Amino acid sequence: MYVERLSLTDFRSYAQLDLELSPGATVLVGQNGVGKTNLVEALGMLSTLSSHRVSSDVPLVRFGAERALVRAGFVRGSQRSTLELEINPGRSNRGRVNRGGTVRARDLLGIARTVLFAPEDLSLVKGDPSARRRFLDELLTVLLPHLAGTRADYDRVLKQRNALLKSARAARFSRRAPVADRDSPGGATVESTLDVWDTHLARAGARLLAARLKLVDRLGPHLDAAYAQLTDGSKVAHAVYRSSVDGAVADTEEDAHDAGHAPSSASEPAAGPAAGIGGSLAGLGVDEIAERFLAALAAARRRELERGLTLVGPHRDDLELLLGEAPAKGFASHGETWSFALALRLASYYVMLDDSAVAGDEPILILDDVFAELDAERRARLAAIVVKAEQVLVTAAVDADIPPELGGRRIRVVPGAIAPDTAPAEQGDA
Structure with a gap:
């Protein structure tokens, strides 16, 4: 599975954004605070209906707007589907599938499958039991939407x-x-x-x-x-x-x-x-x-x-x-803690692969500002694993954070927009 286009309206820092994507590796590069994570957060919302950063919907809507819209087109083997999530703070969120009638947000579950790695995942190892319960339940509802x-x-x-x-x-x-x-x-x-x-x-x-x-x-x-x-x-x-x-x-x-x-x-x-x-x-x-x-x-x-x-x-x-x-x-080192958190997400990716019923059904891998936190050896190991996925989306503050094993396309992100000089990168250009 891969996402071929992402459209945002009043989501986080974006009044309006339309982004074309393709299979393989894509790296979203930009300074901290320009909105890279907002893009991958939106995709995660379509998969799990929740943010990996906040527990409330209020911060997801651009300041001054009443609601936010996240729309994406997915390719799953020979099938194409369009999902739309309407985020309404204080009210029920709503969804649409293939531009049909309005449905409950939870009716979107199971259609788009993503596995998102982020610095917040350290809480899976170091945090309260609630983080680990959420990890299990979010994975369950993707695998078994009912x-x-x-x-x-x-x-x-x-x-x-x-x-x-x-x-x-x-x-x-x-x-x-x-x-x-x-x-x-x-x-x-x-x-x-x-x-x-x-x-x-x-x-x-x-x-x-x-x-x-x-x-x-x-x-x-x-x-x-x-x-x-x-x-x-x-x-x-x-x-x-x-x-x-x-x-x-x-x-x-x-x-x-x-x-x-x-x-x-x-x-x-x-x-x-x-x-x-x-x-x-x-x-x-x-x-x-x-x-x-x-x-x-x-x-x-x-x-x-x-x-x-x-x-x-x-x-x-x-x-x-x-x-x-x-x-x-309490016993793992910082590096071991990072590796354990990444291993949990990779394990969920492999479980989804086991659960795939049709060709082209493997989940999309998303790595949000992860490589910057790893040493060179762990960067290379992780890159060698994720580059095999049908689509992997990565965010990074600078190109130097991306290991050469990953390669792929580079998209430059600036505040509220995509820079016009976005261009593909050859293997090893990072």
Whole structure:
């Protein structure tokens, strides 16, 4: 797959931009702050419906404009398609496929496949579990678009359940009766209402959790292979899914922040029988996971009522990254951290390749200001890997950051536009 044209209207720094692209390597070169990353960010939006830089849609719309439009034409084998995303801060984003009628934004998922590397990916290794959960879920919704609905269902139920727990906690501390009097005729209690929400949460959560476990299983061999490609291969990289449903995740600083109080002293994943991919959940079906989920919610209910927060579920899980036997977080060097983050993205690229159903379906590779952060050896190794892709888009501040192994076309980016002196570069010109 490759993108042949990209059009932006009021997206970030661009009032209007039309850019023609071609297969192979293309390098977007320009000083920092001119808008190179905005271009690749727009393409990533069409693939995952989210930005790799910000969590809100507001910064994506040019200041003073009401909405932004991202439109791109893709070639997938012998087929061509046009996708359009309308970004409406404060309202639902909308999409169009092949200039048809307006559809939900999530109906675009799965059509355009991109894998984007960026400096922000260091948070996959060094950051909170939320970054790693997002990595898994974004990849899942590209591979299995219907899971976007499952994620939305889970988030909706979780929000409602947390609101109930929070109100019950507030009532307890204010010495007021919760929700309704337990002894009143027909009165619904907090406990009985929680039972209903537990069932809904377990159903949606089990579907999401089962999909994550399968994905981690698929990523494993590719992660180790990609890390070896980027390094001397002296260390083995692997990932272990830690689930709060089987007790493999204790309270963390991230969760305590959500709850609004100090964290527990136990901040590392629990050891013991939960070790391995998914621990005791490995190999279970969705219904069996839902049963385990309900049992875990029941066991945690008293603590949840005390804290006013849902303490069990995929929203609290983690993907633990290991180099050899040691956690990458805190033990990996700066170079190893970069290599691990790149290996995760390469592993997702290889999983997408495995998932390709038709010729020409391989994803587009995007490297946003990555080469500047790598030493010469890692630059050469990465370039040798990505140059094999049908299309690879790279951003760089200067030509010297691009290894000669990459070659390809150079596009000069200036503030809000493409420079007129844009020209192809021969292999090795960088």
